[in-house]
Amino acid sequence: MNLERYPYNNSNDFQDYEFYSDGPKGRIKKVVMFTKIPNSEPPIYNLGFGDQDPHSGETDDVVVSNNEDRDIVLATVANTIIEFCNHYGNHYIYAKGSTTARTRLYQMGIAGLWDEISKDFDVYGLKDDAWHVFEPNTINYDAFLVKQK
Amino acid sequence: MPTVEKKLKTIKGFGPGIVSDNVKSHANDPFFIKKLEEATQTLKRVGLPDQKK
Numbered sequence: 001m002n003l004e005r006y007p008y009n010n011s012n013d014f015q016d017y018e019f020y021s022d023g024p025k026g027r028i029k030k031v032v033m034f035t036k037i038p039n040s041e042p043p044i045y046n047l048g049f050g051d052q053d054p055h056s057g058e059t060d061d062v063v064v065s066n067n068e069d070r071d072i073v074l075a076t077v078a079n080t081i082i083e084f085c086n087h088y089g090n091h092y093i094y095a096k097g098s099t100t101a102r103t104r105l106y107q108m109g110i111a112g113l114w115d116e117i118s119k120d121f122d123v124y125g126l127k128d129d130a131w132h133v134f135e136p137n138t139i140n141y142d143a144f145l146v147k148q149k
Numbered sequence: 150m151p152t153v154e155k156k157l158k159t160i161k162g163f164g165p166g167i168v169s170d171n172v173k174s175h176a177n178d179p180f181f182i183k184k185l186e187e188a189t190q191t192l193k194r195v196g197l198p199d200q201k202k
Binding site: 001003004005006007009012013017018022027031033037038040046058060061072079080086094096124126129130131145 | 164168173174178180197
């Protein structure tokens with residue numbers, strides 16, 4: 001994958017990642033966290049991703065930050081997936097937005113970078129409680145599963 | 150005189166991040182706890198690709 005991305009910091013255990021989006025709305029702190037789904041075998045990890053409020057320290061992914069850098073942010077998150085897998089192994093990573101609109105934004109982002117993402121990842125989309133091989137610009141999926149190739 | 154804030158530099162291609170003690174675990178953040186619970190319920194219901202539930 002050869003995409004433009006932001007530099008980031010990560011925790012010692014490689015489960016938490018932080019970086020800044022930089023655009024017209026200023027610098028917005030982004031947080032990525034990988035958490036193992038309890039009792040999953042083979043292991044599945046949830047990818048949590050959101051903006052961290054600088055005042056309260058709380059994270060959410062409901063606010064649309066409109067910082068005009070969606071592809072750079074998504075490429076940075078993809079980079080954290082690769083780094084996480086380098087330390088924990090190639091496991092399924094589950095991701096879903098907090099709202100339908102947010103999940104749709106994720107799908108648009110994946111579709112926009114599909115040529116690069118598909119080189120490194122197998123991606124599945126959830127629809128009607130069944131997983132389908134991800135196809136860009138088709139149906140709207142409810143969630144995503146990603147696995148590094 | 151107005152201050153000019155430098156744009157963050159971006160990087161091309163994969164590379165590791167910087168390990169930092171300042172990056173704390175978010176395991177107790179209600180947002181991530183809720184996301185994990187939702188993911189757990191969904192995956193319990195639908196399983197993995199090619200895995201019949």
